[in-house]
Amino acid sequence: MALATGFVMVALVGAAHNYGLLLIRWITPGVDRRPQAAIIGVFTGLLVLHSAEIVAFAGAYHLLLQMDWTGSLAANPGEAWRGLIYFSGINFVTLGYTQIDAYGPIRMVAMMQSLGGFMLLTWSATFLYTVCHRAWED
Template identity: 60%
Template sequence: MALVYGFLLVAALGIGHHYGMLAVRGIKPDADDRPQAAIIVTFLGLLALHTIEILAFAGVYKVLLSWGGLGDLGGSYDASWDGLIYFSGINFATLGYTQIETSGPIRMINMMQSLGGFMVLTWSATFLYSVCERAWRE
């Protein structure tokens, strides 16, 4: 069941990321008219979007851990909000190698967050690259 939860969370991440990228595209200046501003606004917009996504997953972990039955976080996890943000961010941006250990079914959600983070980070990198390519055209 945890794999299904993870799949649904990553699906929601992808949908939210799509609309977040549309918002970034909507607020960035035209790369032909203001190339440097287009790059900076895109970068900062994507940074904000990824931060929101990490915070959202931290909130999900908080809820899932309070339910019980899906496992636990151990190791150096101190049961703080900062600890959940760190755990979520490490999972999102890497393969989840951290001093915080997972046990039980929540490991599947952890794994799926890493997959989803990899997917949206590469999606964002491709978008940023396309803005840079257009801005840096001679």
Template identity: 60%
Template sequence: MALFIGFVLVSLLGLIHHYGLLAVRAIKPSSDHRPRAAIIVTFIALLALHTIEILGFAVAYKVLLIWGAVGDLASYDRSWSGLIYFSGVNFATLGYTQIETSGAIRLINMMQSLGGFMVLTWSATFLYSVSERAWKE
């Protein structure tokens, strides 16, 4: 069940990221006319997108912990900042945090790490393509 929940959450992450990238592409200035602005706007917009994705997983963890059927987090002070930290570290560093998981929630944690790796590399490729076009002579 937890693996399925993780799969669904990462699938939603992929959808949100796809439409987020479309939005970033729509708001960024032209790489041909304002190359520096295109890179900076893309970077800041991607940072905002990843922050929203991290916050979304923090909300999902809060709901799952209230539900209680998938396990628990140890060494966690039950604050929103603790959940955001846990989600952010899972998203960006493959889950090595000071907060320990117990129970099936570990599978959701694993799936978030996989999803974070996937969208971070997707974003890096997107930023690289914007930069490459902006830096062409």
């Protein structure tokens, strides 16, 4: 159940990420007209997008930790919202090397978030690289 929950969460965040990239592309100035503004706009947009994804997972952890079947997190960060954001953020960007241990089935959700974070960061890096490449072409 936890693996399926993590899979669905990553799939939903991945779909939202796709639309986030489309929105960033739409609101960012054209690379041909203002290349430096485009790079900064995309970078800032990606920062906002990834932050929202981290907060969304923190919210999901908060909900999951209210259920008996999911397990727990060490140091009980579920009591503090910023603890869940920290766990989610570090899990998202480091392939799961957090200072907070997950116990029970919630480990599968955390593993899927790590996989999803790696995929989304790679996707975003490719997106930013493409914008930079176009901006820096002679």
